[in-house]
Amino acid sequence: xxxxxxxxxxxxxxxxxxxxxxxxxxxxxxxEFINGRLGIKAVPDGDHAEIIxxxxxxxxxxRPDLGLYAERGLQIKAYRExxxxxxxxxxxxxxxxxxxxxxxxxxVLMAAEVTSFDRDADSRDRREKPRxxxxxxxxxxxxxxxxxxxxxxxxxxxxxxYDKAVIVPFGKPATLPDPVGIKLDTEPxxxxxx
Numbered sequence: 001x002x003x004x005x006x007x008x009x010x011x012x013x014x015x016x017x018x019x020x021x022x023x024x025x026x027x028x029x030x031x032e033f034i035n036g037r038l039g040i041k042a043v044p045d046g047d048h049a050e051i052i053x054x055x056x057x058x059x060x061x062x063r064p065d066l067g068l069y070a071e072r073g074l075q076i077k078a079y080r081e082x083x084x085x086x087x088x089x090x091x092x093x094x095x096x097x098x099x100x101x102x103x104x105x106x107x108v109l110m111a112a113e114v115t116s117f118d119r120d121a122d123s124r125d126r127r128e129k130p131r132x133x134x135x136x137x138x139x140x141x142x143x144x145x146x147x148x149x150x151x152x153x154x155x156x157x158x159x160x161x162y163d164k165a166v167i168v169p170f171g172k173p174a175t176l177p178d179p180v181g182i183k184l185d186t187e188p189x190x191x192x193x194x
Contacts (some may be wrong), residue, residue, distance in 0.1 A: 052182065054189075072085070129141070
């Protein structure tokens with residue numbers, strides 16, 4: 001019984017086929033495959049979209065040499081084979097040119113997630129994704145948490161987890177460490193909380 005608990009409940013090829021089918025038929029849902037488990041993520045609301053737009057604008061102002069890619073599929077397989085779709089991925093322009101639906105995460109300097117108001121946000125955005133992104137070696141993980149009105153900046157991945165997590169309430173500045181090197185004024189985030 002224990003041996004089966006450690007194995008994925010679905011094969012990667014099965015997930016990819018299911019994700020393609022769901023993208024064509026299921027409105028309001030996105031599928032992810034993290035640590036061998038299928039996850040369902042609600043399609044973002046308007047405030048979520050405004051936060052991504054704001055983050056994109058900030059990144060363009062402070063790091064015009066980088067691009068913020070919305071909903072870029074990443075192969076997150078350092079722990080187990082998986083597929084994640086961060087709300088945004090910061091990388092150099094051209095990093096994903098010629099790629100299919102899923103890219104290796106090596107080019108990603110920062111993954112960003114904005115919590116949605118669904119029952120899986122706690123498990124997915126606060127526990128599973130920090131571990132998965134750290135295992136993949138993504139230098140910075142930015143979590144914009146609309147439930148707690150806080151920004152968490154994870155950094156210094158060691159291959160298993162992030163060694164550093166700094167939590168800042170909306171309205172206070174948050175520093176995105178190198179290789180990102182941006183200081184965020186989080187005051188505008190107060191406008192996009194339900």
